[in-house]
Amino acid sequence: MWIIISILLFVPVIVFIYEYRLRKPDQIILFESKGRIEFRKSRFYPRHFSLALSNTTHSTHLSVEAAAKGNLDIKIKLSATVAVSIKNISTLIRVGGWNTNALVKSAKELEIVIHDLVKEYTEKYGIEDLSSENISNYLHEKVNVRADKFGLEIISLTVQSFEALDSAISDAMRRQESARIIEQTELLNQRARISAAKTKLKADEEIAVMENELELKKYELKKAELEKESELAQQRMEDELKRKRMQLEFDNQELELLKKNPELLMLTPQAARLAEASQSLKNARTIVSLSPNDISQGSDLIGMFQKFFQNAVGNSSQKSDEKNK
Numbered sequence: 001m002w003i004i005i006s007i008l009l010f011v012p013v014i015v016f017i018y019e020y021r022l023r024k025p026d027q028i029i030l031f032e033s034k035g036r037i038e039f040r041k042s043r044f045y046p047r048h049f050s051l052a053l054s055n056t057t058h059s060t061h062l063s064v065e066a067a068a069k070g071n072l073d074i075k076i077k078l079s080a081t082v083a084v085s086i087k088n089i090s091t092l093i094r095v096g097g098w099n100t101n102a103l104v105k106s107a108k109e110l111e112i113v114i115h116d117l118v119k120e121y122t123e124k125y126g127i128e129d130l131s132s133e134n135i136s137n138y139l140h141e142k143v144n145v146r147a148d149k150f151g152l153e154i155i156s157l158t159v160q161s162f163e164a165l166d167s168a169i170s171d172a173m174r175r176q177e178s179a180r181i182i183e184q185t186e187l188l189n190q191r192a193r194i195s196a197a198k199t200k201l202k203a204d205e206e207i208a209v210m211e212n213e214l215e216l217k218k219y220e221l222k223k224a225e226l227e228k229e230s231e232l233a234q235q236r237m238e239d240e241l242k243r244k245r246m247q248l249e250f251d252n253q254e255l256e257l258l259k260k261n262p263e264l265l266m267l268t269p270q271a272a273r274l275a276e277a278s279q280s281l282k283n284a285r286t287i288v289s290l291s292p293n294d295i296s297q298g299s300d301l302i303g304m305f306q307k308f309f310q311n312a313v314g315n316s317s318q319k320s321d322e323k324n325k
Contacts, residue, residue: 092151
């Protein structure tokens with residue numbers, strides 16, 4: 001009895017160990033349900049009722065021998081990297097079959113399409129018009145669209161080399177490419193020289209403009225300074241003229257006053273100094289010579305001052321003689 005129970009208990013364990021497998025992180029587990037391909041998301045899966053596909057990339061290298069316009073044989077080497085397209089998994093199974101090599105088989109089918117596309121493109125152009133870049137752009141445009149029909153996703157597609165099978169043509173193409181590169185290099189060098197010359201000319205023009213602006217500013221400052229100096233000189237001249245006019249008016253008023261009051265002549269500083277000089281000199285005569293020829297005879301005031309002064313000097317001399325006697 002215990003043996004039967006033990007067998008019944010161990011049978012499911014043995015079946016589980018034999019049938020179920022642990023899903024790896026880089027695996028896609030598929031199963032068929034009601035005619036549709038579904039994904040298993042559990043960690044364990046029954047291996048006989050499921051398909052485990054690797055979710056890694058697959059790389060392939062192609063060497064395509066084609067012909068350019070004029071039946072010139074060329075050889076093109078390409079490399080492509082593809083992966084499983086999750087959204088087109090049913091198409092992948094239809095092309096590659098229900099087996100673990102479905103990705104590789106579908107990639108082989110895509111290689112045939114790439115081979116045909118390369119031949120189709122190269123036949124339209126002459127060998128001098130073909131290049132790795134042109135072929136690569138054409139393949140990216142066409143292959144990305146057709147990859148979905150194979151359940152694949154294009155990771156990369158690169159044209160590694162492009163050359164003519166005829167060595168003479170290949171050498172001629174290399175020389176032509178070399179000459180083109182040299183020409184482009186020389187053209188770039190000349191453009192660089194022209195650009196440098198333009199830059200220098202522009203810099204010289206800007207420097208000349210700035211120097212001209214600086215000179216103009218200096219001229220404006222100098223002009224403003226000269227205008228201020230001119231204004232100050234004009235103001236000083238006007239002040240001087242105003243002062244002279246005032247002095248002249250004062251002198252005229254003083255002359256008018258002395259003319260009306262001759263006795264005030266003795267109060268003038270000149271008369272005071274002459275009087276002091278005559279009093280300080282003992283036994284000496286003070287001689288004052290006032291030449292009437294040097295003074296205008298039409299001036300009554302000057303004549304009056306001369307007569308008054310002579311009388312004052314005469315009186316002072318008489319007093320001095322009397323004291324000496």
